[in-house]
Every structure is written in structure tokens, then in C-alpha cells.
Amino acid sequence: MHRNRRLPLALALALTSAVPAAAQEGSPLSPRVVNEAAVPTVMAKAVDDFIIPGYRNLTEKAAAANAATAKLCAAPSEPALETAQSAFSDLVGAWSAIEIVRLGPALEQNRFERFLFYPDRKSTGLKQVQAVLSKQDESATDVARLKGKSVAAQGLGALEYVLYGTGSESLLSKEGDFRCRYGLAITKNLDDIANEFLAAWQKPDGIQAAWKHPGPDNPDFRDNREAATELLGILVHGVETVKDQRLKPFYEGKDDKGHPKLAIYWRSGNTMASIAANIRGLKALFDVADMQSLLPEDSRSVAGSADFVFKSVIGMAANIDGPIEQALTDENKRAKLAFLSLNTSDLLDRLNKDFGGAIGLGAGFSFADGD
Template sequence: MFRPKLLFTGLAALALGACSPQDQQAVTSAAIAKQVILPTYSRWVEADRQLAASALAFCQGSQPLDAARADFLKAQRAWAELQPLLIGPLAEGNKAWSVQFWPDKKNLVGRQVEQLANAEQPVDAQSLAKASVVVQGLSAYEYILFDSKPEMADAAQKARYCPLLSAIGERQKALAEEILASWNSADGMLAQMTKFPNQRYADSHEAIADVLRAQVTALDTLKKKLGAPMGRLSKGIAQPYQAEAWRSAQSMNSVRASLAAAQTVWVGVDNKGLRGLLPGEQKALADKIDAAYATSMKLLDGNTRTLGDLLGDEAGKQFLNTLYDSLNVVHRLHEGELARALNIQLGFNANDGD
């Protein structure tokens, strides 16, 4: 016998299920993976492919130093954009250190680059992959292009560094391609952030929690990247050589690129970011986080000075303190109120103990 009341009840249950928070989190997880993270990884791969080609061209004499440096800065920016998105294979096994070694408190980069450059047997990409992470990535590449004075070098000195420069380019290209292929594999991160349950996530809530943890860690790291050279971690004594990219004078640009990437995860494409998971009654919190990002981005967009230059006078130091405090607001809102609103237990982050 047809029972319209039962049918209506069943349809209502289906409608409610379609709008359930769990489903919304699945939609958001998939959107962040496809529309934010994967395109950023793809740009990183392209930048590292160009880096590898650039190293060869520079070493063969067909590319000037300025062009080689410009290609490095593109790779460095692509890496900065990726740092708030470090979930999955790149966040495991210290792989991120193979891309960039920071902090370098004892100038290990300079010392180990010189050791390899002076070795009897020139390094190649295969042997470099087995070497210390200190010399595998962008920090060592930056040292060669900006700190070894290649613009004043004779052919013999350039020949000393070029095998390592080319090996780093190839190493970064291979690593980036490997990570992207892993993301796109049948049971890789893209699939794991799209369909639940899977071997990594029991449900979409776990995936969203992973995204937020990466955000919180990255925002905390941004504070450290300012705080260390400012002296906040060394009794107020400025430590300019503890800046992330002091050799290329790009530390402030890297901070901006990382913060912009974090903001993209928050806002999402078509409002399918973490912000869209907050219910209507949490509008005040969403507005508060929007305002915090806007404050930090306005400070960064209005700045034209390098970090080293800013550390050189009181006005610069005051600006850095203001910026640090603004980043702290963004970080604490994610770590505290946003995590609670999304019912996420963060636990320890990757920086704990540093």
C-alpha cells in the first residue's frame, strides 16, 4: 500500500543527509585538493623544471647570471606558496628539508657546499640524492648563485660549482615530479582527499583536520621566519643571517607568498575553503579571520624594503614587530577559535620542540 507520509519522511532524510556537515567537509576537502593544492604543486613542478634547465644553460654559458637568478627566484616563490599545503608525501620523511634547509644556525649550507665543490669527484644528481639534505635544495642553490660571487668568478671557479648547481636543479625537478605523480596516482593524495573512507582518512573530517594542521604549522613557521632574524628567539639580539632567504634578499617576498597561499586555503575557490565550513552563527569568527589576513597582507603589500634593510633602523624594526604581531593574530585564530569551531583537535605541530 502506498504511504505518502513514509515517502516524504524518506525524502526529507535524504535531503538532510545531502546537506550534512560530513558531506560538506568532503566537498571542501576535494575542492581544496583540486582547486588549491594540486595547481600549486603543478606550478612548483614547472618552476623546478625551469630551474634544472636554467642551471644547465648558465653552466654552459648560454644564460647570464641575472637570468639564472630570476629562475631561482621563481622556484623559491613556488616553494614558499607550497609551504601552507604540506600534507601527504612532501610532509613525510623530512622531504621538505631536501627542498630547503632552514634554519641554518651554523652556516652548514656554506660549509657543505664548499666541501662538495672542492671534492675530487664532481657530484651528480644521483650521488646528491644520497648526500645531506643541507646541499640538496634551494638553500645550497641560493648560496652558489648569490654568495659565491659567480659574477666575479673565472671559468675555473665557475666550473667548480657548476656540477653541484646542475645536480641540485635535477634533484629538485625529480623530487617535484615524484611528489606530483604520487598525488595523482590511483590511491594518491588527490583520491584520498576526495573519496572517503580510504587508507589515510577514515572520513572527510580527518582530511579537513590535516589541512588545518598544515595551515597552523605554516603560520607558526612564518612567525619564526620573522622572529629568528628579529631576535625574538635570541633575547632581542637581531640575527639577520637567520633569515630564510637572506642571500637573495627575498625573505619578505617569501613570507608574503606563503601567507597568500594560506589565505587561499582559508577562502578557497568559489568559497570552497575552510571559511565555507563555518555555519552562519560563526560569521563573526569568519569576519575576524578575514580581517586578520587583510591586516597582514596590507602590511606586506605596502612594504618595499628587504628584511635585512628593515632590521637596520628603528622604523624598520617597528614595522617588523607590527607585522609579527599581525601574523600572530592569524596564527592564534586558526589554532584556537577556528579549530574549536570545526571541532578539530590539533595536537602537536611540526614546529613543537624547535
């Protein structure tokens, strides 16, 4: 079953009422319902024009990272290392745009965690990767055996440490042979997982069929409302993740000095680029699926306001360049982080409350109440 288990049962129950709680409680808001006729087309566009292309791009970037790492291992040099690092950054960008689809195949076989283990609150992943390197554990250089190891030792976090962490300068010579072969196994593993994602979504009678054909016999979506809820849930949980798991760990506000080493991809300098890609991915899904068509005609302005905040958040995230340590000590960049934090919260409200309410969710109900 491909259902996103993070969406609480109460959400489905809330949608079964044709009259939102806001109207029931005497609110001046008139009842709102999702434009059900638009749902199948919106879901099909989400699959065909965002999810499948996103995973296809991921397979291409994973294959490129694998090829670049193989060349580095065969002939270590500074240009070869720079190429491998650039390929890593490209792979992070591709993943950040599609990781928002955290359901279905992503939840099966621990694929999501195997691709990215984060947050690593107890430095579990770091310790395991360091142990592999210090012991020169040859089993970690065999892709089949690597897949059986901890998720923390086989994904993007592990690859980042190999390419950028303590001792990565050894990759400039044959001294780093083991380290490089471990990195090569990681890139092949990521390539395999990316292709599994793509194959699962491309299968005609698999999850894409469930998304495109809501109905009473569909084990995932019994009706159009459930399908629309799942799609909006991707956006809401995606923005919530950026707010709580990407920004808050290293920046909690103007009075917080900051914690740069808690930021995702801080070693490679990809923190803000990844966050910008997360939001770009969410906006791309919103746009290409034509999610505004789910709204009643008299509520279309909700989509416009969300679009405005989307653009503001993307622009600001992309405008905070350089290492995250510098951003936290630069007054101008800290102001930008404050703006980003504030507007991410605003975007969450516009999607969760405004958009959700406009398609029939009860007032006060929050997608973010899910675990």
C-alpha cells in the same frame, strides 16, 4: 600512510566529542561541530584547486631554473647569471606557496628536507656546500650521486649559496665551471623532486583518494572530522612556522637588534618575499577550498575576521622590501616587522582558537601543541 604525524593524537580525540570542552565547563559558548556535509567537497577543492596546481607551478619553475642554469654554464655572462638568479627567486616563490603542505609525499623519502633544509641552526648545510665547492667534489655534479648526499647539500639553500654566496662572481666566467655544474645538478634534483610531488598527488588511487573520500576504511581519515582537522592543521602549522621559524630567528621584538644572517634566503634578498608567499599560499588554500563552509552558519564571521588578518599580514610582508639587513636597521621597517609579528600571532589565534573552536575543538586545545 600519509597522515601528518605532527598532529597529536589528542587532537583526534578532542574531535570525537560532540560537545566542546568550553560548553562542558559551563562556558557561555554553545556547542559547535564541523559542518560534516561540506567536508568532502572542501577536501576535493583543496586537492584539485590548490595542491595539484601548486605542485604543477613548482615543476614549471624548477624546470625554468634548470634551463637558466644550464645556459649559464654553457655561456657564462652577467645577463645569464641574472637570469639564473631571477629563476631562483621564482622557484623560491613557487615553493613558498606550496611548502605549507608538509605531509604525505613531502614526508616520504625526505623530500621536504631535500628541497629545503631549514633552519640550519649549526650551519651544517653551509659547511657541506662550502666543502663541496672547495674540494670540487665531482660526485656533487652528478644528479644521481647528489641525491645520496646530505639533504643540506642538494636543495634551495645549497643553490642559493652557489648563486649568491662567497665566490659566486666566478660564475661570470669559465672559472666558475665546477660551481655552475654543481648548481645545475641541484636544479635538476629539485626538478625531479617537484615532479615526484606532482605525480604522487595526481595518482587517482593515492593520497588524493584518501583526502577526497574520508571513511572507516580510509587509513588516513576515518571520518569527516579527521579530514577537516588535517586541513585546518595545515593552516595552523603554516602560520606557526612563519611566526616561529621565519620571523623569530632574525627578529624577536623591538628590543632585539636582529640577526639578519639567520633569516631564510637572506643572501638572495628573498626573505620577505618568501614569507609573503607563505601567507598567500595559506590564504589561497583557505579561499579556494571554501573552508568557511565548514563552519556552522552562525559562526561564519570567524572566517571574515581571519580573512581580514590574512590580508593585513600579506600586505605588510610584501611592503618590507630590500635586504633584510636594511630592514633591521630602518626604524620604519622595524615598525612594520613589529606589526607583522603581532598580526601573525593574531592570525594564529583566529585559526587555532576561533576557527578550531567553531568547528568543535575543545576550549584551550591547541593545534600548536603538536611537535
